Amino acid sequence: MKVDEMxxxxxxxxxxxxxxQPDRAIKPDEALLSSGLIDSFHLVDLALFVxxxxxVHIADSELNASTFDSLDQLIALIxxxx
Amino acid sequence: xxxxxxxxxxxYEQTPDKVSVTILQRGQPDCPVTYRQLIxxxxxxxxxxxxxxxxxxxxxxxxxxxxxxxxxxxxGTILHGAIPSIMPFLTEKLLPERYRADLASLVEVTQPxxxxxxxxxxxxxxxxxxxxxxxxxxxxxxxxxxxPGAPDFGCFxxxxxxxxxxxxxxxxxxxxxxxxGVALSHQAVLNQLKSYGAAIHLDPADVFVSWLPLYHDxxxxxxxxxxxxxGYPLVIMSPFDWIRAPYLLMQVVSKxxxxxxxxxxxxxxxxxxxxxxxxxxxxxxxxxxAISNCSEPMRWDSHQAFYDRFRNVGLRYEALTxxxxxxxxxxxxxxxxxxxxxxxxxxxxxxxxxxxxxxxAIEGLPTVRMLGAGKAICNTKVCILDAxxxxxxxxxxxxxxxxxxxxxxxxxxxxxxxxxxxxxGWYLTGDFGYLVDGELYxxxxxKDLIIVGGKNIYPQDLELxxxxxxxxxxxxxxxxxxxxxxxxxxxxxxxxxxxSDDPAERQRIADGIRAAVTRGSAVALRYVHIVxxxxxxxxxxxxxxxxxxxxxxxxxxxEKGKVF
Numbered sequence: 001m002k003v004d005e006m007x008x009x010x011x012x013x014x015x016x017x018x019x020x021q022p023d024r025a026i027k028p029d030e031a032l033l034s035s036g037l038i039d040s041f042h043l044v045d046l047a048l049f050v051x052x053x054x055x056v057h058i059a060d061s062e063l064n065a066s067t068f069d070s071l072d073q074l075i076a077l078i079x080x081x082x
Numbered sequence: 083x084x085x086x087x088x089x090x091x092x093x094y095e096q097t098p099d100k101v102s103v104t105i106l107q108r109g110q111p112d113c114p115v116t117y118r119q120l121i122x123x124x125x126x127x128x129x130x131x132x133x134x135x136x137x138x139x140x141x142x143x144x145x146x147x148x149x150x151x152x153x154x155x156x157x158g159t160i161l162h163g164a165i166p167s168i169m170p171f172l173t174e175k176l177l178p179e180r181y182r183a184d185l186a187s188l189v190e191v192t193q194p195x196x197x198x199x200x201x202x203x204x205x206x207x208x209x210x211x212x213x214x215x216x217x218x219x220x221x222x223x224x225x226x227x228x229x230p231g232a233p234d235f236g237c238f239x240x241x242x243x244x245x246x247x248x249x250x251x252x253x254x255x256x257x258x259x260x261x262x263g264v265a266l267s268h269q270a271v272l273n274q275l276k277s278y279g280a281a282i283h284l285d286p287a288d289v290f291v292s293w294l295p296l297y298h299d300x301x302x303x304x305x306x307x308x309x310x311x312x313g314y315p316l317v318i319m320s321p322f323d324w325i326r327a328p329y330l331l332m333q334v335v336s337k338x339x340x341x342x343x344x345x346x347x348x349x350x351x352x353x354x355x356x357x358x359x360x361x362x363x364x365x366x367x368x369x370x371x372a373i374s375n376c377s378e379p380m381r382w383d384s385h386q387a388f389y390d391r392f393r394n395v396g397l398r399y400e401a402l403t404x405x406x407x408x409x410x411x412x413x414x415x416x417x418x419x420x421x422x423x424x425x426x427x428x429x430x431x432x433x434x435x436x437x438x439x440x441x442x443a444i445e446g447l448p449t450v451r452m453l454g455a456g457k458a459i460c461n462t463k464v465c466i467l468d469a470x471x472x473x474x475x476x477x478x479x480x481x482x483x484x485x486x487x488x489x490x491x492x493x494x495x496x497x498x499x500x501x502x503x504x505x506x507g508w509y510l511t512g513d514f515g516y517l518v519d520g521e522l523y524x525x526x527x528x529k530d531l532i533i534v535g536g537k538n539i540y541p542q543d544l545e546l547x548x549x550x551x552x553x554x555x556x557x558x559x560x561x562x563x564x565x566x567x568x569x570x571x572x573x574x575x576x577x578x579x580x581x582s583d584d585p586a587e588r589q590r591i592a593d594g595i596r597a598a599v600t601r602g603s604a605v606a607l608r609y610v611h612i613v614x615x616x617x618x619x620x621x622x623x624x625x626x627x628x629x630x631x632x633x634x635x636x637x638x639x640x641e642k643g644k645v646f
Contacts, residue, residue, distance in 0.1 A: 020608055021592075036176075036600030040325045041535065041569075044356045060327035061108050 006054065006075055013049055014071075018042045028072045033065040050074075056081045085268040086160050086249055087240030089311045094121040094233070102310055105149060106319040106334065108327075113150065120157060120310075122230035123150065127158020128238055129228040131196065134220035138163025138239030140195035141251060141494075143188065145169045145203060148296070148320040151224040155198045157310075160249065163239030167192065167251035167263060168297045171203075177601040178206060185210040191495055192251060192263050193217040201225050245269040251494050252299060252409045263494035264299075264409040274412035274488040275308050277461035281417040282342070282372055289369075290316045291340035293324035293331060298536065300377045303413035304344045328353045329361035332392065339369040344405065346377045346536030350384035351570030354391040368396035372420060375453075376405040377536040379524065382426050382453045384570040399423065406455035406522060410509055411462060412488045416522045418456025425454040425521060438479040440516045440523065454521045462486035466517055471505050474516075479525050482515045483508040530628045532563035535571050539563075539605055541628055544576060547602040551594035553587070554578045558618055559595075560631040566608075573608035577635055579617050588612040611635060 011026040018038055032038045038046065043063040051057055056078045058067075068074045084092075093102070098118035105113040115123075136142060142159045144166055146152040152168070159166040169188060172181045188194075189210065194217060199207050201223045211218050235241060243249070249271060251263040290309040294301030309316035317338045324330055331353065334340065375385065385402045393399075403419030418424050428443040431450045443449040458464045465473050466480040474480040485508050493499040503509055512531075515524040532539040541561035548559040558579035563572030576599065580591055592610040599607050619630035 035597065036604070036606060037596070039600070039606035040173075040322075041352070041606075043326055044328065048356065048358070060323070063326045 003075060003079075006078065007071060009053060010050075010071060010074065014038070014046075017049075018045065026071055029070050031065075031069050032071070032074075033069050050078060054078050054082065083245040083269055083272065085240070085243050085245055085247075086271075086311060087163075087235075087238065087243065089272075090117075090121060090124075090157060090161065091233075091235055091241075093117040093313055097313065100313070101315055102313075103153060104315070104317045104338070105153070106317065106323070106330075107149065108320075108323045115150065115153065119230070120153065121161075121233050123154035124156075124158035124161050125233040126228040126230050127155050127198075128162045128233075128240075129231075130222060131159065131162045131164060133228075134196055134222055136162065136164050136196050136220070138242060139165065139247070141165045141167060141192050143167050143169050143192070143194045143197045145171060145185075145197060145199040145207065146224060147171050147322075148318060151200075151227075152296070154230075155224060155227070159198075161233070161238045161240040163241075163243050164195070165248055165251055165265075167194070167253060168302070169253070170295065170297050172206060173604055176604040178209075180602045182206070182210040186212075188253065189216050189218060193495065196220040196222055198222045198224055198227075243268065245272075246491075248491055248494075250302075252302060253297065262496055262499055265491045265494040266409075266412055267491050270488040270491065271303070271307060271412050272311075273461055273486075274303065274414065275312060277459045277488070278304075278414045278417070279308070279312060281414065281459040282374075282420055284312065284314065285341075288314050288341045289338055290314055290342050291318075291331065291335050291338060292316065292343060293319045293321050294344065295321045298377070299407060299409040299413050300344050300346070300536065304374075304376075304407075329357040332357060332362060332365050332367060332395070335367055335370055336365040336395075341369055341371045342373075343370065344374045344376050346571070347375055347380050347384050348378065348535045348569055348571035350375065350388035351568065354384075354387040355568075357391065362392075362395050366396045367392055367401075368398065370397060370401045372403045373401050374403045374405040374417070374419075376407050378533040378571060379565070380404055380453050380455070381567075381570060382451050383567065385424070385453070387570075404453060404455050406524060408511060410490045410503070410511075411484060411486055412490075414459050415462055415464060415482075415484055415486075415511075416456040416458050418454050418521070420456075424456075427452055427454070427518075427523075434479070434525065440477045440479065440518070440525075452523045452525070455515075455524055456522065457520045458484075458522070461488060464517065464522055465508070466515065467505075467508075467510075476518050477516050479514055479516045481528060482511045482513045482522070482524070484511060485509065530562065532561070532572055532574055534563070534574060534605065539574065539603070543603055544574065544599050544605060544607075547598045548576055548578055548595045550598050550602075551591060553580050553582065553591040554595065560618060560628050562628045562632040562635075564609075564632065564636065574605055575609045575611065575632070575635060576607050577611040577613060577618070577631055579613055579615055581615060583614065611638075 015024040016022045047058045101114040102117050103115045142164045245268045248265045249268045253263050292305030296302050406416045407414045428449040429440040431448040433439050433441040463485045468480050512528045514526045544561040545559045549556045561576045566573045619627050
């Protein structure tokens with residue numbers, strides 16, 4: 001899958017399902033976890049979405065800002081495991 | 083009447099090798115702690131507190147994560163005769179400055195003599211203090227505390243404490259100068275444990291399993307003090323680990339044959355939706371005999387979703403129970419579902435909302451399904467009062483009031499708040515509800531309190547944060563909760579009036595509000611609604627009328643076809 005497609009898919013999911021602001025643009029380097037934009041209640045949802053759509057497992061112990069914080073970092077993590 | 087110290091000593095002497103607490107931490111082996119280890123570890127803290135000049139009766143604030151240090155420090159403080167109070171740990175999304183301000187206000191009200199924390203957090207704590215001016219004599223670093231050792235009970239200050247002395251403080255989560263520490267005596271806590279233990283039929287085979295935070299009554303009383311002081315095994319994990327891996331709860335119940343747990347309503351939906359089949363392989367939940375829904379409005383739908391999800395791994399329907407509780411009564415007020423399945427009833431919506439009477443459903447008309455919170459535990463009396471403080475008959479909605487032998491001693495250093503909370507000896511809960519043959523149903527609350535995932539949030543705290551955003555004027559924001567059926571808890575909505583009509587500017591303000599609220603309160607706003615001038619409904623005093631604004635918001639959303 002191309003990076004652009006993945007970026008579009010993930011930002012749409014984040015804006016629509018997690019932030020409930022469908023029109024909200026997510027910048028590729030925007031801090032998502034450390035800024036509190038994605039709160040801890042939604043970390044599992046994000047991990048399950050990544051697993052279902054990109055076939056990559058993110059362990060619960062990795063669901064923190066030191067593993068990935070931005071969209072770019074999340075995509076890099078997914079690619080490194082595909 | 084014994085005190086906490088007497089009970090701890092008795093477990094130490096009679097069952098030293100019994101495992102009291104098993105601490106689970108991700109990435110580490112399970113850590114069983116016997117009563118001997120617990121008392122030896124706590125004794126190290128008694129010596130540490132003594133060295134640091136902490137006297138019996140002094141307040142000690144603990145800022146530690148779930149783990150062995152917290153266990154030893156908490157009970158060490160009690161054995162020393164000092165008064166522990168657990169403060170939440172700083173999370174990464176909360177602004178450190180905000181945390182410091184919160185800690186500083188806690189210090190001002192409760193006048194603690196010492197704070198116990200980790201070395202890595204010391205600078206954070208010191209930044210909130212005013213050396214020489216405030217009450218804090220020592221910041222104790224847990225890594226530098228005295229090591230475990232045999233107790234010298236004869237010298238421990240805890241044994242000089244009397245049953246009606248204050249044993250612990252529990253703090254509410256409000257920040258706007260509303261911080262109220264609920265002060266509880268040994269006697270009140272032990273009276274609660276006795277009555278509540280009888281209500282849930284505590285049995286020698288019981289095993290408690292919990293992921294709950296300990297700065298909240300549900301975690302602190304039901305899943306910490308009750309098992310440890312009464313001698314039942316407790317298996318405990320951190321809320322940080324559970325929220326990232328909700329299946330841990332099921333795996334741990336299965337592994338340790340857990341029988342009792344307490345959960346806020348959202349956790350039923352959360353587990354039902356987010357636990358995958360692969361994480362349930364080999365899991366058997368048939369040991370679970372009572373999972374009490376407690377601390378936020380409880381829903382029949384949530385129980386059903388949880389049961390449907392886990393029935394095929396042994397969950398029994400009878401295990402789903404309910405509880406209405408508050409820190410001011412130490413913990414439980416009522417318990418349902420133990421002697422018979424939890425009751426629910428469908429009532430006529432119109433009568434409930436307009437006449438404030440819960441009449442049985444009328445065919446063809448809209449209904450509301452109410453889940454019973456159970457009957458009052460044996461030491462607690464519950465009544466429903468009208469606006470003038472007069473008792474109401476069954477099925478009439480009014481304020482829930484209670485009276486018991488386990489009430490708070492006071493709001494610590496807040497005589498004003500203590501006096502306001504009582505009417506002729508009855509504690510006014512601020513919750514609305516009705517009774518039917520002793521069964522209590524909770525319908526709503528008097529205060530504009532928002533409860534998200536079991537955590538109490540004061541809307542005025544969020545509004546104050548919104549006012550910090552350029553473009554939002556003071557007095558022109560309103561925060562409230564809207565129940566979300568999918569998550570089983572409230573979504574937080576904030577409406578703000580702005581002068582600008584420019585969509586880009588409004589988006590910038592909305593983003594600013596989200597960031598300010600999240601970083602300032604650790605609460606994520608689910609919806610920020612930016613409106614033009616004169617939108618807000620105000621009360622005669624000029625304050626925002628949150629419930630009226632909530633209704634207005636919901637009807638606007640309905641017009642736009644958005645369902646809340």
